[in-house]
Structures are given as structure tokens and as C-alpha cells.
Amino acid sequence: MKIAVIGGGSSYTPELIEGFINHYWELPVSEIYLVDIEQGKEKLEIVGNLARRMVENANVPITINMTLDRRKAIEQADFVTTQIRVGLLEARVRDEQIPLAFNLIGQETTGAGGFAKALRTIPVILDICKEIEELAPDAHLLNFTNPAGIVTEAVLKYSNVKTIGLCNLPIGTKMRIAQLYDVNPEHVEFEMIGINHLVWTTKIMVEGKNVTDDVLKKASYTKGITVRNVPDFGWDPLFLKSLGALPCSYHKYYYMPNQMLQDQMKAMKGGEIRAKVVKKIEDELFELYQESNLKVKPKQLELRGGAYYSEAAVNLMTSIYNNKKDIQVVNVQNKGILPCLPINCSIEINCLIDKEGARPIQPSENLPTQIRGLLQIVKAYEELTIEAAVRGDVDMALQALSIHPLVGADVAQPLLAKILNENRRYLPQFN
Amino acid sequence: MKIAVIGGGSSYTPELIEGFINHYWELPVSEIYLVDIEQGKEKLEIVGNLARRMVENANVPITINMTLDRRKAIEQADFVTTQIRVGLLEARVRDEQIPLAFNLIGQETTGAGGFAKALRTIPVILDICKEIEELAPDAHLLNFTNPAGIVTEAVLKYSNVKTIGLCNLPIGTKMRIAQLYDVNPEHVEFEMIGINHLVWTTKIMVEGKNVTDDVLKKASYTKGITVRNVPDFGWDPLFLKSLGALPCSYHKYYYMPNQMLQDQMKAMKGGEIRAKVVKKIEDELFELYQESNLKVKPKQLELRGGAYYSEAAVNLMTSIYNNKKDIQVVNVQNKGILPCLPINCSIEINCLIDKEGARPIQPSENLPTQIRGLLQIVKAYEELTIEAAVRGDVDMALQALSIHPLVGADVAQPLLAKILNENRRYLPQFN
Amino acid sequence: MKIAVIGGGSSYTPELIEGFINHYWELPVSEIYLVDIEQGKEKLEIVGNLARRMVENANVPITINMTLDRRKAIEQADFVTTQIRVGLLEARVRDEQIPLAFNLIGQETTGAGGFAKALRTIPVILDICKEIEELAPDAHLLNFTNPAGIVTEAVLKYSNVKTIGLCNLPIGTKMRIAQLYDVNPEHVEFEMIGINHLVWTTKIMVEGKNVTDDVLKKASYTKGITVRNVPDFGWDPLFLKSLGALPCSYHKYYYMPNQMLQDQMKAMKGGEIRAKVVKKIEDELFELYQESNLKVKPKQLELRGGAYYSEAAVNLMTSIYNNKKDIQVVNVQNKGILPCLPINCSIEINCLIDKEGARPIQPSENLPTQIRGLLQIVKAYEELTIEAAVRGDVDMALQALSIHPLVGADVAQPLLAKILNENRRYLPQFN
């Protein structure tokens, strides 16, 4: 079995390698190709060498290959994963800072920052897909690249590659609920419905008992039910009760925009926007990765925000490979399962995973109206963003920002101008 | 033919009477019942007497009846119109001021103000509908009462009365386009799609020629394509081009919230919020109405904001009565004509008007994504508001405000508390 | 204004010419191109000369052109009409006789006969459409060619031509109802819903009064509410009552298959299948058309079955040309107006006709279940037939016949073999 890891020089890679090592008994990977671009060559080598030490240390017969030749990596792969960052962390710094200059949330995946990242990323991903269509038409593409929902939808709409979008948020939520109830995560079941980074947990069962209302009470004021990338303000109990579902971490940008913006402003003034924090962590990680006696994934990687990533990714591959028919929350094409959203958009939802990929399971209840409305407008933003990215269409880009609940038409024009200008070299489609 | 005008003491009534007079030849109304509540008795008498003088002066055989007995007015009516204001203009003052105290748009129909008005109005309208069901089951209810789309939807969902929601905005838009091109309004055709006070004109034909793009250019920076209730800032040309449709006046609250809010703040500081301006105009109007030598609708009424109301209302009744099969933009049940919205919600759209009422005509193009997203979230707000109003459900009320693009979850709780508190005596369903 | 009449040598053409003459005052046609194929040359000349005499006699300045050069006829036409018969009347004889040999209804448009005609016709029509796209991209294609619903759907799916499918059945129904009530046809309104030759009249208003139930009673046992092409058995009153809508003439094949089959069998034994009757009428008509003193449409044409064709066609062109916004029952794309049918299929329904073409008006009631079921299976047959015709796909052809209510899987294979074999030279797509 061959795995191609596009963006193999990422600091997350050791996480992934650990996953392959731990699950080798059920997912007998023989070859992993870590591929990256010229600018990432140095990091690729550092990470690749660590991966080799990890594999050797674990005594599993996985060959680690490092290459700059993407076609070679993709050829005949069984699984392709993407964890690329077009424009590197510098671009992320801009994604977070530009919106703040307009008094708007600056975030890697949500709002104007995620918009800019989508414009840069979609053309590159679609190029990768063309190669997969040619060189590995049966491969499953597991897309981790953010904004994962938008990128996955672009692939579903503009390529024939079998793709599933993946995020660590669902598995993270399961882990936190397991902690809340002090049970094994296996005894936590839930229904998540929505789109990537805007997904509601509408029903939670612990040891077979419906504890949704109880979790909503427990989640109030409680910190910790959140991913590490997002500041941790507690939810208001009346709000949660009226919502009737557990929001995800990224919902805070929509439901507590003022507080989140103030927090970001403060961080920016302190020079501590998330991108810079991450950059610092990454620098330290790569320092660490170079130590030749490091032969396992270092603990420090968890600070990076990608907890359970390898778990999510390797679980998915394992279920596909072994035709497991278990349930995982992933990003797939809607095809009518959420009738309030377009038939061909991507959604994040409980799916049955088998040899053929992922198929949604019908939710037990209709979507509450309050969820539906927010979901629909953000999905409309996502569709406009994809069209703008694929066609290089400024009108659609402007409308995408104009209707986004965290941006708005008031500010969309100068903001778009700045985004297009500062990302110029990564946006050939707009030139 | 008998007409019942609920809220007959309204300052708008002379407008309506004028319409009946002018169209008497094709709409032979024999009896008009102006009905109002005890508190409106004085105004009712003033308006009713003016109406009698108008009818007499015009020499048409219409009998004007004034009554506080709503059942008597409704009994066997052919058409019932509602132009009520639960809580009178004082309530409107609060609707506009409360949101401003939270730094939010304060508007009679849009945002938190319209929300408060809906909570007060829906139970009263549904009471009226029960009487219509009993006393005039074949009557058409023409609802002008704002928020007209929400109120109409409540009637469609919770009664069996034949109802059509009516607004003067579509006819006003037609008049302005006719002015722009210096043509007879009859030579202007358009497609309007959306919901009340959030309706886009997606296609404009003047003398049979598609001039949509040209209107979008002309509408840029131009003042005057707006209703009198909404401040008149010009649209940005790039924004209009990217939108690809002409927004309505009320869109400015969504597309230019900052500018609109600043304008309102300034007005409030100057003591000139719209409700107070209107109150002053109304006081002057009623002064005027009492002059016994006034026998026609006074010019000053046009300042009030209801231009073309009688036109819209009487046109609609005339087309129904005469089975005219012409096209008018009114509020009706969706029934699938806009597949992106719920089957049973109200929409504002081009309809064929005949003896049976109004039926939508399929739009020539699918809704652009940018329109769809905003429409969907505001409709979700509307549905939550209706459920909150009918059931007295605080959770739904909280979520309605939380997802409204002009309010938000950040501020919804204290805002809701204040709205419920200050409207206490008009909201028995919440007690 | 230029009209291209493809299949101009048809015996129907004088009907059409009469229409253009009568409506010249509101539809100022300057040039009519009658175009036909080499084999039809002689008839084309006969018909063309009659047309010239008719025009001259009526003293209208319309130029009649006859040509075998289809491109020349189409170039810059404003309207293109098609009334072609691939394989001529000989093919129709086969279409009617082949099914009878399998003990099945043999009919030009319904069942296996219509299926064969569709296979022959669709490729030719799509070729014509390619020429229209190239030479007259703004032209409206008015398709009369049977099976008109299937052919129109093929055009809607596989070309960009603006097209409307047209049948004389709706206007014929209106005329018969007018006769029943002895009123001017203008005072008859109805809602027709369905697909071509399978269309139900669900609501009938005469002089503004709903007379649906009364028409159903009157239609029972009554002859005459039918087109001339279909034998005239009276409807059973209990059946009509339970159906709750007036079926069309072609419904008899579905609702009275035994009686219809027996009638056809008897006719066949007497050598009087419809195709042969028609052939005889046509021979006589062309005899007549050659008489140089014939300068108007001869009465005998009405026996042919095409009554009101010119009315329907010229009405449609007139309404488009004059942006009339009246209501006509034509075949257009569904686009969701009948949610039980595919979004992109053709339906026959009340439409508003204006300069841009035809747009459906939402029916007043949801489709009754009994109508929905039959409609859906016949539409599925139609879709399979179109795919079979376009792709030359034998599997789809076999399934089309298998699910048709008047054919069935029992007999589909030998029947299909015979159809493909006997139409070999007109079905290049299957070779």
C-alpha cells in the first residue's frame, strides 16, 4: 500500500507517521511518499529523516520516501493526503492580519482569512487532482488542507477524484465529551451536522443514553470543549439551551464576534496573533525534529493544534481499507441528505465508511431553523468563494465577502482589494 | 361589494379612499367599514368624516361606516384590509429606540424593531383571521400590516383565510424606473424576487428591452430609488455590478449597516428618529383632516411614506374582482417556486392575479448564490420569529435575534429582555 | 420578420399560412421560408404555390420562399417551426402496425409507435438545432413535431436553442368546452397539467365560475371532447369523478387500453389504421392543393386532425412578438414547477407568454396522487427514450419499452428488435 503525503514537510507529518506506525497491524502501509515544493525542501528533509527514525524505532517495514517530484509521489498511490499551505506561514500571518486592519475577525479558515486561503489553495489542489486523475485514478484523496470544506467542495465540483474532507474537530469533540463523562471515547456517540468548522452536535449519547441536554448544561461556562486554535470562552447557558445543540469551537466567531475580535485585537497588539504563535511553535518543533536521537513524535506537537489529526486520518484509511462500515464524521457531497443545502455542496456529517468511501447517514431529526439559516448563508459564501477561486472572478469574490456574516458589504471592497494585492503572486487566476 | 378596513383610523385611510373613488368604475364598492379600537376612536371619526366628504365630493355611491365592532365590519366582507399598529406609534418609537441603545439598527420592519412589532402584531392578526374564518370565509385578506411578510406568513401557517401580503415598494420601484427612463409605468416590467422588504429586482425591461445592467449603472450614486422611510444613500457601482440585481431600499440596512447606523444615531441625537418624524407628520395630518372643507386626499400625506399604497391595494382588488390575470408583485406562499426556501413560507414575487387570488410565475433565471444566502438566513429569522410569537417561546425568540444579520448572538439576550419588558402589555403570549 | 417552416411541404402548411394571413395585423411577417428535403420536393412545390396564392388572394405583403437549403431558411429567422416526419407517412404506417402485431396499441405518439418516431426524429431535430445555434441564435424554435413533449425535452437537454413545444390539444379542449357551454372561447379558462399527450385539465372556469365538476359530468358518455386522431369513446362518469380532472384524448390509451386496442385491431383488419386513413386524406388534399383556383385553406384539411394548429402556433408567435403576457398551455422545461418530475424534463402546463418565451404559472393545487403516478412512469419512459435516441443505447431503449404502461417487459425484446430493424435506415445512431 502506497501513501502520498502532499505537503510532506509539514510539522504535522510526525503525527501522521505515528498513526501509521500504531495502526500498522490493520493498515499495512508499505511506502510513504513525502512530497513538497522547492521552498519546503529543507523542512521536508528534516521531517522525512525524523519519520525514518520513527519507523525504524518502531520496527515496522514502512519505507519513507522524500521527493520534490509530485507526479512520482502520486503515481499508483492508494491514498493521497494533502496538507499544503500555499504561501507558507507568511501567508497565514497576512490572512490573520489583513482582516484585523478592517476591524474584522482574522482567522485562518473562517471569514476573510479563510477566504484568502481558499483563493490561493483551490487552484493548486485542482492541479494535484488532475495528476491524481491521470496517475492514480483509484486513489482516495483525503483532504486536510484548510479551509477543508471549501477545498473539498472545489474538488467534488471540478474533478473526478474520489475525495473525503477531514478535520480533527469531530474526533476532538468526542474526546472532550468522553473526558466530561469520564468514559472511554468508544462509548460516546453523536450526530454532527453542518459544514466544516461550522458543525453542530445535535445529539449526544454516552453509554447509550441521550445526554444532549446535560452536555449543553455542562458546556456552559466550561472551558475546554474547543480546539486549540480558537480562544476558549465559555458558552452562555441560556444561549446553548435555546440553540438546542452543541456548537463547535469555530462557532464562537459567529456567536461571540465582539469578544473574539477584542481578544484578537489584544493578541495583535501583543504581537501574538495565532499565526505568529504557530510560527514560533513550528520553529521550535523543527529545531526539535532535527535532534537525531528523537525517534518518536514529540509531545510539544500537541500545542500546535492538530491533536488527533493522525487518529482521524488513519482511522479513515483503516476503515476504507478494511471495509469497516463504522461511522465517522467527514466532509462529503450533500446529494440531498441536507435538503436545505445545494445537492452538490460539501457537508460535514456522520458517514458510514466502507471500501468505497463515505456515505452520509440520515440524521435522526430535521435541522432546527436556527441552525439552517446560518448554515445556508455560510454555504452560499463558500460557493461564491469556490467560483471566484476557480474563475478568477472579482464580482463573485466581492459578493462572497459581502454576504459573509463576519465581513459584510460595507467593507468588502477595500478588503478584497488588499487581499488580492497582498496575495498577488499566489493568485494567477486573478491576473 | 363590502370592504372592511381594520385599523380604519390610520392616517393612510384617505389614500385608500382616494383609490376606491378613482377606480369606482371598475371596482364598484358599495360599503366601506372603517373599524378601529377604543383608543383609536377619535382618529377613526376624523378619518371617517374626511372619507365621507371625499366620497360625497367625488359623487360616488360608496357608503362609509365607522365602527368599533370588528365582527360587524368583517361580516360578509368581500375584502378585508389590515393596517393596524398594535401599541400605536408609541410602540414604534420604542421599536426604533431600543435597538439603537444596543448600537444596532432601529427600524420598524427590519431587525430587532421589526421583530418586536411582529411579536405584538401576530396574535392580533390571528384573532382577526378567526373572525374572518367565521364571518366572511370567502373574503380575501389583504395584509398591509408590517412586517408584512412575517405577518402574512403567520396567517398562511395558522389560519385558513385567503390572504395576500401587500407592500408599496414594488409599485414604487416601478414608478422610479419609469421616471429614470421617462416612460409610462405601463412600459416598465420587472421580476422581483425575495421576501418583503428584502426583495431584489433581477430583471428590468423598459419598452420591451432588457435594461437591467443599465439600471444598475444608473442606480449607482443616484438618490431617489428608495422608499421614503429609508435614508437615501447611493449604491456603489461596483457592488451593484457584482450583485447583478437591483436591491430594494431596505437592503441598505444589510449592505450598508455602518452608514445606516451612523445616520440613525445622528437622527436620534437630534431627536429625529423616523417614528418621531412620522408622529409629527401624523399630528399635522390629523389637524388637516379635521378641516371640514378638505374633501380630497391632502398632498402632505405623501410625506408619510405610503406613496402608491392605495394604488397597490386597489389594483390588487380590481384584478381579483375583474379576474384580470395581470402581473403584480405580492406576498404569497412559496409552494416550491423558490426551491431554496421552505415550501410553506411567504415570498414576495411576480404573481398572476385572478379571481382566485395570486399565483407565482416561475422566475426566468435561478436565484444567484449571493441573493440566496442572505434570503435564507433572513427567512430563518422570520420563521423563528413567527414561532416565538405564536407560542410565546423565549428560546426561539432568542435564536431569532441571534441569527439575524443585523443583531447577533452577542447582544441578543439583553436586547430580548428589554424588548419583552418594554412591550409587556402587548405580549400576553409571553406571560 | 422571417419565419422558417421546416417540413414546409406538409399538408398542414396551408393551415399555418392562413394563421399568418389572419393575424398579419398584429404579426407582420415579411418572409416565410418553406423548406423540405429532396424527397418532399414535389409536395413542397404544391404547398408553396398554394401558399403563394393564399397570400396573394388575401392581399398581405408576405413573401413565400420554397427551398431545399435548410441553412438558408434558418439564417436569421425570428421563428423556426418544425413539422417534420422522418421516414414520411410510410414510417407512420409501420409505427402503427408493428405494435399491433404484438397485440399492443399502435399509435403515432403514444406507446411503441411514438417511441419509434422519437428514435427517428430526435437526431434530425438536434441537427436542426445546431444550425439554429449557428445561424439564428436568437430565434424561437416552436416544435410541433411529434412526439412533441419528447422532442422538446431532447432539444432542452441537448441544445441551447430557445424552444417551446406546441400541441393543438389544449386549444382544442378550450374550443370544446366553449361549445359545451355555448360561450365564446375567451370566457373559458383552465389549468392543464401534465406532459404532452398526457395532460389533465384540473380546473375549468367558464365565465369566471368554477365548472370543473360539471364538465366532468358533461364529459361522461359524451362524444366530441377529443382530438380527431383518437377514437371517441365516452368516459365513464364514476371514473371521471374519482379522477377529479378531465383527461385528454390520449388518456384513453391508458385508461381504456382494451377498448382502444380492439378498435385498432378492427380498423387494421378493415385496412383502416389511422396512418392509412391519413395517407388517403393527404393524397386527396394534395390533389386539391394543386387546383390553381384554390386560394384559401380547403375545409377538408380539418379532417386531417390538425384543427387549431395554426391558431396555436400563430397565437404563440403573436404573444411573443407583442410581449402579450397572456396565458397559453405549452411545453417547457419543468425547473421545479412540478416537484414530482425531474427538474430538467419537459412539461405541458399553463404558461405566461412574453417576449422572452414561456414561463409556467404555479398550479393552484398540488397534483392529485392518481395523476402523479401515471405522469411519473410515462416521464421516466420518455427520459429513457431520449437517452436511447441520443446515444443509440439499446439497453435504455429496452428499458424504455419495458416500463411503458402500454408495452411492458414481457414483449419489449422482440418488439424492440422489430422496431430497430424496420427503421434501420432512419436510425444511424444504432448502427
Added chain:
Amino acid sequence: MKIAVIGGGSSYTPELIEGFINHYWELPVSEIYLVDIEQGKEKLEIVGNLARRMVENANVPITINMTLDRRKAIEQADFVTTQIRVGLLEARVRDEQIPLAFNLIGQETTGAGGFAKALRTIPVILDICKEIEELAPDAHLLNFTNPAGIVTEAVLKYSNVKTIGLCNLPIGTKMRIAQLYDVNPEHVEFEMIGINHLVWTTKIMVEGKNVTDDVLKKASYTKGITVRNVPDFGWDPLFLKSLGALPCSYHKYYYMPNQMLQDQMKAMKGGEIRAKVVKKIEDELFELYQESNLKVKPKQLELRGGAYYSEAAVNLMTSIYNNKKDIQVVNVQNKGILPCLPINCSIEINCLIDKEGARPIQPSENLPTQIRGLLQIVKAYEELTIEAAVRGDVDMALQALSIHPLVGADVAQPLLAKILNENRRYLPQFN
């Protein structure tokens, strides 16, 4: 855990008891209530005593209760199963014979026979549901009563009981495919889509390999892929290839009506219609059941046609009880998973089974057009039948028969008259 078996005197009951015995280790049933009506008292006692001997012989602590008091049986049950036969086998004889007198397929569940059974059964089932709502509101109703899809839909539409419709056909199909490939049934996976007794297997995987096309080849001419109730004619290979899916046994009535009818006619002449065969088998079975040394399910029961019934039933209860999250093909509410069918109808489809019941999994492919059409018309028939049964509406009954592909409007009236007349005492709703 308490199980109520309505119609407990059925000859199938030992099958069910065997299932409970075999699965006792994972489904710890403590009490089984066999309940029947007065006329079934004798059979109930025979079956109940056998059940007691079986349980005792197997040494499992299950108490068998026999009662004529349905309320007592239902009270606080965890699962209720229904296997009733309103009118007993005598009614089935009529269901099969009446249609044959009209030259139509006479079958217990399909066509006019199933229609009559539905009219008799639905009111009784809805009465049972009222008792469940009152006495065991948390119980799952597993409905085996035929026509199972129609009966289940009636329950879903007209009660609040949690219900799942169950048939042995899916599990039987799995067993036959396992035999074909000589593998353990666990290694067979498939997607079944449709409605009860009209369900297509669209995708078949054996040991993880897609063998759909291969099964279609193997199924051609092969006998044995069928349930015992339906004559076993081989499928035509070209037909199967063009269909692209494996039909179920009952499809033969739709796809080979002539052959099936001839077979039935022959059987009738020989006095061997299925109902009589079954009656004879049943008489023999009850003879056997009385032997006091019989302590296990007798082999002969398999001839009866209910093979795998206990398997299907106990599997379903076990998965619900143990929150197994495995996949079973059952009858549930559509809720949009098959967009071509009404939202609230019943469908038979792959479902995930957990503590809450059954939820559909999205099929991997859209339904082929040829499947869609037949499915839609039969579903329309089913809906009309349910409405007719619930309301006692003769018009809907007439239309139900008129559009059924195996009946038709030609013959519907006298047929309906005969059905209503001969079932008079079981159809109070029509009196």
C-alpha cells in the same frame, strides 16, 4: 424484556420462538405474550404450547403467555410484532381468486389481492397502534404484516408509534447470493433500494469485490433466487443487463405478467392457488404442532414461505437492543433519502440500526430512471390505497386500482365492487 406478538397463533410463531431461543445470549427476553383473537383461540393454544415446549427444551428462562387480551399483551412491551391476517386464510383465498376472475394477477401482496388485504388490515393495525401509544409508548413496533410496506406507511402517517417494517426477502436474497458464491453470508453486502416487495439490489459486493454484473449474469435463467411464495421463472439475461440491477421475486409480476398469469391460471384450474397450498401446509403444520413430543421448530415450516423470518426479526431486535449500528434492509420513512418519492412515504432500504431504530444510509448511486418510474407509480398506488383504507374513500380506491400497473382503469370498477362486496364484513370503513 417483554415481547408482544400480535397474531401469536400464526403458524410462523415457532420460527420466531426459535429465533429468541438462539439469540437469548444477546437478547435476554424474559416474557413473550402471544395474543390472538377469539377465532384464533385454538391455534393460539396449539402454538403457545409448542412454544413452551421449545423454550423448556432449550432451557432458556423465557415465559410464554397466551392471551386474547391485546391490551394486556401490549402493556409495557419493549417490542411489539404484528403478524395478523384479518379475515384469516379464507380472505387470502379470495384475494388470490377475485383478480384471476378478471384475468389479473391474484397475489397476496401485489396488485388487487394486496390492495384488498391492505383495506382489511390497515384499520386493525391503526387500532393496535392506538393501544401501543397508550400502553407502551416507548415500544418498537416491528411490522411483518403484509402488505408490509403499505401497512408500515399507514402507521408512519397515522400514528406516533416507532415502527419498522420488516420482510424476509432481503435476508433471503443475501442467503442466495452467499450460496451462489459459496461464501458465508457475512461476506455478502448489498444495496437494496425500493419499496417492500418491489426492491432492487443495485450493488452487490462479495468478499469486498463488486460482483453486481456477475450476479446479473448468474441470475439469468437460474432458478432459486426467489422467495418461495413466487413462481420461479428465470430472468432473461439481456433484460437484466439493461436493467442493471437485480430485481426481487415479486418483480416477476411486473416484468413477466403474462407468464405469471398463465401460471396462476393453470394453478387455479388445478385447484392449487397459493392460498390453498398454504392452507394445506398450515393444516399439516398445526397437526404437527400438536404432537407433544415436538419440542423444536419442525423442518416443514420452511415450505410455508417464511424462511429467515425469525432471523430477520430477531436480528433487528438484537441490533436495536444492543445499539449494534449494523446495516439491515428494512422499511422506514423516506424523509428525502429517495428524492423521487414523497417525503413521508415508506421505503425499503439499507439502514443503520441502533438503539433509536433505523436510519437510511445514502445510496452510492442515484436511482436509474427505469427503476424510478416503476417505483413511483406503485408508490402512488400505495398512497391511494392507504387513504382509501383510512377514509373508506371509494374514489381513491378506484383510482388506486386504476393506476396499478397490474390492474388498470379498464377493469377497476367491477373489480373494486367485487372486492368491497366479498370483504364486506372486514371493511367497516366503507359501510
